[in-house]
Amino acid sequence: MSLLQIGPHTVQPPVVLAPMAGITNAPFRTLCREFSGGKGLFVSEMITTRALVERNEKTMQLIHFDETEKPRSIQLYGVDPDTVGKAARMIAEENLADHIDLNFGCPVPKVTRKGGGSALPYKRNLLRSILREAVANAGALPVTMKMRKGIDDDHITYLDAGRIAAEEGITAIALHGRTAAQHYGGTADWDAIARLKEHVPEIPVLGNGDIWSADDARRMMRETGCDGVVVGRGCLGRPWLFGDLVAAFEGTGLQAGDVAFAQPTLKEVAAVMLRHATLLGEWIGDEARGVIDFRKHVAWYTKGFSIGSEMRRSLAVTSSLDELDALLSELDLDQPWPVGADGPRGRTSGRNRVVLPDGWLDDPYDCAGVDADAELDTSGG
Secondary structure, eight states, X not given: OOOEEETXXXXXXXXXXXXXXXXXXXXXXXXXXXXXXXXXXXXXXXXXXXHHHTTOHHHHHHTOOOTTOSSOEEEEEOSOHHHHHHHHHHHHHTTXXXXXXXXXXXXXXXXXXXXXXXXXXXXXXXXXXXXHHHHHXXXXXXXXXXXXXXXXXXXXXXXXXXXXXXXXXXXXXXXXXXXXXXXXXXXXXXXXXXXXXXXXXXXXXXXXXXXXXXXXXXXXXXXXXXSEEEEOGGGTTOTTHHHHHHHHHHSTTOOTTOSOOOOOOHHHHHHHXXXXXXXXXXXXXXXXXXXHHHGGGHHHHTTTOOOOHHHHHHHTTOOSHHHHHHHXXXXXXXXXXXXXXXXXXXXXXXXXXXXXXXXXXXXXXOOXXXXXXXXXXXXXX
């Protein structure tokens, strides 16, 4: 297995936590990093460049890193080259992170209707301007990008975007093998990842999409020739997946099934749930708010376990650590890991229509009408 090099940072094994809004905050990154033994790269949730430059209070909290996080990785979202450049310069000059990733993959309407996320690479000149400004202002920090295949099957952009990225000094590219129109539905196109790797052999290409297990990650690398993997929904409610990934990639030459992957009992899962909620409370500075933020994780952690619909509802409305702990103690904690619980999780729906700015598809090169006003003023997405 070759090493994944992101600028001066060696990522071994070549595994990256995908940025997920509202999910990959400092507490969740801590859990994933603990299970991996500190190996891999763990990226922050998406940060809006305008909010960062204006030092929005919520955004400044989101870019907080634990002192043990090395390297510190921030993902930026922006549609205005000047603002993206200012954000990159701010990160470099104030030592806010060690790596910058740019988001061109988000498919949600509030992002694409502004021309951002997975909509933006269609505008080739705008993409080039953003990448040029980011790289020029990031100093010694490596700049990477994450993108999708395109807007829909009639507007595929990833090969053009990959070539532009290589020409503008982007250090590595991650490709989610779906279009924006697919959202999270259907099956990820791993063949597109292979084609991108052939198209830009001079820089690392990372594959993303439908990695539900460590065996999936190894299979993606074998089948596509990509240099690493980006794991998103597969780790929802399963931060120990990163321990599996380390075991799989460090077992050089092993075949599928040769590594004993984690299959925690409900007791072990409950302990992780309580720790996750505790870390959120400490990070937010309010136990109740931390537990409330944790509620969205309950269904993912308990997927497949026999706990009853009433108990699931109760766990999803807890507001204190004591209440959460008491409810968890009522469960049949000796339950083994459920059959099939390693499969797909999180959003799986598709969309038939991508919300775009008026006239967005008229010309793939004309950037008229895209300016700083298109920037969101708050982070997330």
